[in-house]
Amino acid sequence: MALITCNECGRQISDRASSCPGCGAPVAGNAPVQQLIDAGTAKTAVTGLAAWLVAPWIGRALFAIAALIFLGYLLTSGR
Numbered sequence: 001m002a003l004i005t006c007n008e009c010g011r012q013i014s015d016r017a018s019s020c021p022g023c024g025a026p027v028a029g030n031a032p033v034q035q036l037i038d039a040g041t042a043k044t045a046v047t048g049l050a051a052w053l054v055a056p057w058i059g060r061a062l063f064a065i066a067a068l069i070f071l072g073y074l075l076t077s078g079r
């Protein structure tokens with residue numbers, strides 16, 4: 001582990017750090033590409049999971065509302 005100089009603030013930081021702990025600038029040659037990929041994958045997974053979880057609920061809710069309206073219409077018009 002060696003120390004390198006941050007391009008942004010000049011602080012001595014580890015060359016294994018993906019970003020400067022002082023200013024947060026990404027370390028040259030050690031850009032957190034894997035972190036970006038992981039973040040993008042996680043975001044896609046979370047979005048897909050959320051859509052997968054929410055969509056059926058929306059469908060059920062819409063169906064329930066439509067059914068209630070239809071039932072109410074039947075009950076009120078039947079009298």
Ligand SMILES: [Zn+2]
Nearest residue numbers: 006009020023
């Ligand atoms: Zn810095």
